[in-house]
Amino acid sequence: MTIAEAQAIVDKWINSTGVRYFNELTNTAMLMEEVGEVARIMARQYGEQSFKKSDEEVNLADEMADVLFVLICLANQTGIDLTDALTKNLDKKTKRDSERHKNNEKLK
Numbered sequence: 001m002t003i004a005e006a007q008a009i010v011d012k013w014i015n016s017t018g019v020r021y022f023n024e025l026t027n028t029a030m031l032m033e034e035v036g037e038v039a040r041i042m043a044r045q046y047g048e049q050s051f052k053k054s055d056e057e058v059n060l061a062d063e064m065a066d067v068l069f070v071l072i073c074l075a076n077q078t079g080i081d082l083t084d085a086l087t088k089n090l091d092k093k094t095k096r097d098s099e100r101h102k103n104n105e106k107l108k
Contacts, residue, residue, distance in 0.1 A: 003083045010072045027074050034066040 001009070014021050022030065041060050043049045051058070075082045101107055 007072055007076055007082060010069060011076050021073060021077050024074065024077055027070055031070040034070055037063045038067055
């Protein structure tokens with residue numbers, strides 16, 4: 001699935017199953033909540049924190065998909081073409097960082 005297809009699928013789902021989009025502020029808060037859930041798993045799975053009994057059924061892929069879903073909702077609501085935005089962002093990073101990371105001693 002392309003990014004554009006994902007945006008269309010989410011929009012169709014929201015307008016049928018979801019009834020309507022939550023407002024932008026609500027979705028921004030929801031995005032932060034979902035990112036926090038990813039961070040919680042990362043801290044326990046790859047960091048020093050241990051899992052709690054209530055964390056036994058965590059699913060990192062599902063939580064990342066939740067982040068992506070809400071981000072796509074926000075893009076749809078604000079008229080952002082994520083394919084175009086990502087293409088431009090990668091171009092910016094390529095121009096800005098073309099030598100920066102190659103010359104970073106910390107990455108060698």
